[in-house]
Amino acid sequence: MSPRTRKNGGLIIHIIITAYMFLGIAIICDEYFVPSLEMICDALSLAEDVAGATFMAAGSSAPELATSVIAVFVAKDDIGISGVIGSAVFNIMFVISVCALFAGQVISLNWWPLIRDSTFYCLSICALLLTIYDEDVTWYESVFLLLLYGLYIFMMYHNTRLEAWANTLNVPFKTATREEKSSLFGTKPVAPVTEAAAVRGDVEGAGVEGQVQAEEDTCTPLLGSCEREGRITHTDGEEVPKPPPPTEVEAATTKSMAPEMKDDDYSPWEIPVGVCERLYWGLSLPLVALHHVTTPDCRRPRFRRWYLLTFFMSMVWIAAYSYLMVWMITVIGFTLGIRDTIMGLTLVAVGVSAPDALSSLCVAKQGFGDMAVSNAIGSNVFDILLCLGLPWFLRTAIVYPGSLVPVESRGLMYSTISLFSTVIFLIVATHLNGWKLDKKYGVVLMIWYLIFMVFASLYELNVFSNLNPPQCPSNY
Template identity: 55%
Template sequence: MGPAARKDGGLILHIIVAVYTFLGLAIVCDDYFVSSLDRICEELKLSPDVAGATFMAAGSSAPELATVVIGVFFAKDDIGVSGVIGSAVFNIMFVISVCALCAGATLHLNWYPMVRDCIFYSLAILMMLVSIYNESITWIESFTMLVMYGAYCVVLHYNARLERWAQTLPVPCRVQAPEEESALVSYRHLEEDRSRRPSYTSPQQSMDKQQLSFSTTNQGQSPIQQEYSTDMEKGPTPQQQELQQPTGGPPPVPPPPAAIPPTTDYYKPKDYNVPDVSPLVMPTDAGMWEKISWGVTLPIHAFCRATMPDCRKEKWRHWYPFTFLVSMVWISFYSYIMVWMITIIGSTLGIPDTVMGLTFMAAGVSVPDALSSLAVVKEGYGDMAVSNAVGSNVFDILICLGLPWFMQTAIINPGSTVNVYSKGLTYSTLSLLSTVVFLVVTTHLNGWKLDKKYGVILM
């Protein structure tokens, strides 16, 4: 379709196709990608924040990778780079804001995962700033970005050990949630976890109850029993006195009995309630709008059913690696079409590629991040949603930019450079550092809580 035809109304068709690709991304992410990600994290026994910063971040960043590949190898423009920068702002502010507004409860965040991811994110921003400042990318700069992501993965591998060490540091952001509240919002299986956890009665209250019990029941006891009761009334033992020592944090919780299995601290996916009716069957008792929606989404569901097993169902639950890979292919496909349409729309309206990438493109490629973060935050995993938003930005800069740049400068055309045409991207990159500072400061001032006030501020 030529420029004249697009200006005479053909642009509407491109807008419709772009919106349809948004819909395809939503269905693939919601029904296939997030469920396969759940199974992967369960099998690897990853903690929620590590799962969000690795597999969820990598999978939901497939659109960004596709846009950069298109920009580097085909379009030869800056729409991929500007899309990554714009989606970084979108993830930090909009995605976390939507999660806070739609969580349904106040979620308490652990300071360590956010600080960890923000440190690496800041280093990635500085590395990208150095790389694009002279408007050309060399293979050494792109290779350094890949090495930095390798270091990030090493830190995540030793995450549990590093977190235990970090919790001993006298940092000002060590805000602990009340035990009763954190027990309600940190786990999905609330009743199960509460039954596994010991009582949150403080040691002093527990001793008072024991003394009261022995003082009221030692009448009529044998001399040995009375002697035992007298010893209990003398006061707590040295071990009990150690439990009563103030530590500056919440009162220590005694360990559970050996017969009760300890509570797991890794991500456990929800039990999906998959409807028996296939999405390929038209609903007969639905209204006209539901039937129209079914007809519009039928091709998307048909292609998904033909290429991916639904690992939410019991018989397909072990097919999660295949579903994960194919869902990333579909995400990349829809992203390719979306980038194509948005590029044509911007060209027809006379909007520069950089502006389109920082705005419309950024919102489009961040759809998987928003959907996957929203899915886990509704289950009570606030740290996982935030780690996905920040960790996907680390993946976007170091892998989605570094990998195509390295392939172009070191493998396809050794010794060549990738040109960055817009000087304005340097100032846009600097603005990313301000979003990191704003996120951490706002979270700390809000008491490390994910609530509606926090969501409104970020929005």
């Protein structure tokens, strides 16, 4: 479109496409991406905080990686850096705020994952500051970012030993460990059962002595008991009242990270009941049909072992949607005379961080608070070190060896420095709130996010000082 056509109403098409790409990212993340991540983490038996800081963070940051590649090789502007900075603030404040507001329960947090990821996030911010300080990025600076991310992965590999050592420290914000959390919610951790113990019937905590007897289909042989009309009969003949079913909180704390399975006969072509449901179904049908044909749903029994292909195809679609979204947002900002850095801090950051928000909220509703927080903060480490470091390395060392990547906006330096305030505020607010995710905590984080974005935008608009040169006029 010509500038005149866009200014006379054609820009609406770009806005509609942008919104539709937001919807596409939301659908592919909710229906395919998050379930595949959960199955990967479940298959590898990863701890919830390690899974959130590695696989979930890397996967849900696919839009940021696509945006950075586009910014370095296509747009050749600062929208990649500003998008990463805006996404970092969005993840720290908005995503965790949404988890606290809509998790449906009060979730206790362990101090170690938050302090661990926040510390490495601060190191990542320092590395970014050193990289963009001279307003040019060289190949060895990009290599430094990639090596730092390799160190982060190495630390996560030895997380169990580090956490055991950290829990021996006399820290002022000592919180419950994973085993202690189970008792807080009224559940007991399940001890592993050996085959010999199962035969003998002497499982710890079952109160069974002697040989286990198998009775009817309602028997639980490993526990040496059978259910009859609301009562439990042990193998020794003693009858005790049947315990009540677990509460929602108890169920959340004992639930596996594996997603809920669908039937093989599930069809996306069925028209739902209700006016709003039908409108949403009709609007999203092209996207749903595209995903249904190209991406296997690992929640179905026949595709259960295909979760790696689901993960890969989800990444492909997220990157494609991100490319179109960045294209449209760049045109919108250019037509309206809004700087790319402001569009990156706001619209691009919100759009590319949609997977982080959705995946963190999904696991928070299941009671995995540490996983949700680690995903949000771990995504920022991935964004800074890999989403920026990898495209910079490809350009300066492989595609154009010896070249430089310019950083034009000096306001990004101040925005990067102010990222430290978000980390400090998050830790202080969490400690004062008793290391819990609740609605009061969520409201406070949301207010701080809005304040930060207002000041960052004012920096880019040269309200406080003349940080950025004016944009050049163009006929395109």
